[in-house]
Amino acid sequence: MSLFQNIVIIFILIAGAGFLSLTEIALAGARKVKLKILAEAGDERAQKVLDLQENSADFFAASQIGLNAIAILGGILGEGAFRPYFYDFVTRFYTGPWAETLSFALSFTLVTSLFILFADLMPKRLAMIAPEKISISVINPVQVFITVCKPLAWFINAIANMLFRLFKVNTIRDDNITFDDISAVMDAGAQAGVLQKQEHHFIENVFELEERNVPSSMTTRENVVYFTLNEAEDSIRQKLAEFPYSKFLVCNENIDQVIGYVDAKDILVRILNNQKINQLNESTIRNVLTIPDTLTLSEVLDRFRSTKEKFAVVINEYALVVGVITLSDIMITVMGDWVTPIEEEQQIIKRDNNSWLIDGSTPIEDMKHALEIEEMPDEENYETLAGFMMYQLRKIPRPADTVLYGGYKFEVVDVDHFKIDQLLVTRLLENNQPPEQE
Incomplete structure (x- = not known):
């Protein structure tokens, strides 16, 4: 075949590999929540994607068959098509025993780079941008491809399943949504501006009820x-x-x-x-x-x-x-x-950007929100800021007793009959921060 014919075939192979890479990432990354919404709206293709995700073994086997076959065929054609031309180019400058090896290396590098760029990297990055939209668009041709490769895919899956059972590997996908998953989605929504800061705070508080x-x-x-x-x-x-x-x-x-x-x-x-x-x-x-x-x-x-x-x-x-x-x-x-009445006495009063007057009975969770502290030490042992002070000091606090934690200084201001009425909390500057109290 001529060079032009080889180039055309190689680009067809690259397009085929790119399509398989695109569909592989899109179908794996498509979120079930969005697909279910589309399916309930009447999109039959979304339901097909959901069904394929439930039984994805045939697709991934067929995808790997196609990708590996295309990669091997592309390497053979590319090496035979480009090596003579690279050999002629190399011999213009070097005619030693390594000329053949250099021409092979250049041909291999060119074909591999084309496949990595156009058949792997770019399709996968495109699939990550909109996996649900792409998976719905390609589901019909993908099902045809799976049908064509099904006999060989069945044989490969049988071997894979046997090995999984041998090594006791669980292949069932866990789609349970945890609080951490929801929290991550809320954080992403807040950063993207979809959720307002106050709305994000409300949702977090709802989950804290548990x-x-x-x-x-x-x-x-x-x-x-x-x-x-x-x-x-x-x-x-x-x-x-x-x-x-x-x-x-x-x-x-x-x-x-x-x-x-x-x-x-x-x-x-x-x-x-x-x-x-x-x-x-x-x-x-x-x-x-x-x-x-x-x-x-x-x-x-x-x-x-x-x-x-x-x-x-x-x-x-x-x-x-x-x-x-x-x-x-x-x-x-x-x-x-x-919803707090205006006339009700506030438990947390912000004096300036680095200090707060806080009532001793303030719940720890409210204080954490106000000071933007992720967690307090051994939180299961107390409910309020006064409880935190008593737990850390290991005694009944007195005025001027202090605890250092998380870059803050907690100082007892007022005590009434052993009850901590008020504390002064001060953010410590980084260049003048003493070691935290254990």
């Missing part, structure tokens, strides 16, 4: 406002005026003797009807949902949904009340400042 326990969002025991059965009317009125809550616990003598709760609206109705409000009885006291402090916020949401309640008492393993939690508390955990 990890955060009730104490991280509840109203703690010392802050719970409750009525007793023998509460004076003036005291009830004062609490209603001072604390604008919608629900109040009703206890016998102390907070650990919970009877139920009353709705502020019911008391308001009694006031409007000129009835005494200190006569708390079965007509006004409602049964209260009681939950353990070991539940996650996600589990509490399930309890609220199943019981149709929005208010619950939290008790510990000793049957002591440790706090109360409402549906609003969980929504505040997810939405943050968007």
